[in-house]
Amino acid sequence: EAQVTQNPRYLITVTGKKLTVTCSQNMNHEYMSWYRQDPGLGLRQIYYSMNVEVTDKGDVPEGYKVSRKEKRNFPLILESPSPNQTSLYFCASRPVTQRSIAQYFGPGTRLTVL
Amino acid sequence: AQKITQTQPGMFVQEKEAVTLDCTYDTSDPSYGLFWYKQPSSGEMIFLIYQGSYDQQNATEGRYSLNFQKARKSANLVISASQLGDSAMYFCAMREGPGGKLTFGQGTILTVHP
Numbered sequence: 001e002a003q004v005t006q007n008p009r010y011l012i013t014v015t016g017k018k019l020t021v022t023c024s025q026n027m028n029h030e031y032m033s034w035y036r037q038d039p040g041l042g043l044r045q046i047y048y049s050m051n052v053e054v055t056d057k058g059d060v061p062e063g064y065k066v067s068r069k070e071k072r073n074f075p076l077i078l079e080s081p082s083p084n085q086t087s088l089y090f091c092a093s094r095p096v097t098q099r100s101i102a103q104y105f106g107p108g109t110r111l112t113v114l
Numbered sequence: 115a116q117k118i119t120q121t122q123p124g125m126f127v128q129e130k131e132a133v134t135l136d137c138t139y140d141t142s143d144p145s146y147g148l149f150w151y152k153q154p155s156s157g158e159m160i161f162l163i164y165q166g167s168y169d170q171q172n173a174t175e176g177r178y179s180l181n182f183q184k185a186r187k188s189a190n191l192v193i194s195a196s197q198l199g200d201s202a203m204y205f206c207a208m209r210e211g212p213g214g215k216l217t218f219g220q221g222t223i224l225t226v227h228p
Contacts, residue, residue, distance in 0.1 A: 031214070033216070035218075040123075042118075045215065045217075058215070096214070100147055105151075105158065
């Protein structure tokens with residue numbers, strides 16, 4: 001089954017404790033992206049990657065890091081989480097050349113930073 | 115300036131009636147795509163419908179249709195014969211630029227009454 005998986009699905013942590021949210025897709029997609037969803041703001045892009053070893057900032061990259069060492073994986077790293085990073089996070093992927101294809105979204109990770 | 119605007123924070127509709135969710139967009143890119151996603155209370159993002167900027171006809175997918183008015187820069191979602199299961203958050207999104215960045219609106223919460 002074609003899918004994007006994220007882990008963990010729920011996470012409660014404390015300020016300053018480094019964490020990683022994993023994202024993996026099994027569709028051989030070149031393009032992967034991370035979003036955060038906050039009430040009244042919709043989804044905002046954090047980082048995206050057009051292919052392996054190619055990453056770029058989205059609209060709200062501060063406080064986040066990403067890496068793309070393999071095509072299927074695109075982890076989101078919070079080196080020192082703060083309460084304003086409490087949010088619902090989505091990973092997504094799509095083929096880079098087919099612009100009419102909708103992004104496949106992961107199930108979401110609900111993060112709470114105390 | 116907002117790239118994607120959804121002016122209706124919440125909408126109510128009676129079961130079996132049609133409902134229109136508004137979306138306006140702003141871009142100078144001649145090639146762009148418009149998407150609608152549904153997010154039920156369970157949180158996942160479900161792709162509904164796509165309209166390309168060069169498409170001559172309005173997109174339709176089952177009970178969903180997209181009322182695309184290019185000159186007005188609007189891309190309203192029409193849901194015909196509403197069902198209780200249509201109650202959800204709906205997001206309009208636009209893809210533009212060489213990287214195909216996806217920008218989301220703030221969302222509209224639709225409630226279908228029996």
